[in-house]
Amino acid sequence: MDRKQQFEQLKQLQEIDFVLVELNLYLDTHPGDMNALQQFNWYAQERAKLAAAYEQQYGPLTNFGHSLNQYPCGWDESPWPWEL
Template sequence: MEHKHRFELLKQLQEVDFVLIELNLFLDTHPGDMNALQQFNWYAQERARIAASYEQQYGPLTNFGHSLNQYPCGWDEGPWPWEI
């Protein structure tokens, strides 16, 4: 069950990332669209919530100081996203 939950959180992150990229591209050509900006901000907060939930349960998603780590170090723990 834990593996399924982990996969679901990663899937949610991919979906939200896709929406954020699309909204970012839209806002590049429509910078005054307040509705699109509000959607972008909502999805950015949703992404942060999902990422925090994942990292609390399964360890860091990224390195370079963008994610907190825990003891024991979570960098070498799998499965990696491409192994799921």
């Protein structure tokens, strides 16, 4: 397992999460800004793609049924994303 690549993918997800939070806050006060809404949707789709690729290779990012898991990878394997 390439930890450097795993760390880089997590970093990309965190960067997109930051952008999504900022756009979400902006859209709370500017709901009619179509450009911001398009940006939000684009980043949301990008995040979904990156998260799916990460989970396919390294296992679930979240629990409570928000991430799929496959045998044999996942539950008993580390590091967990927050341990990197």
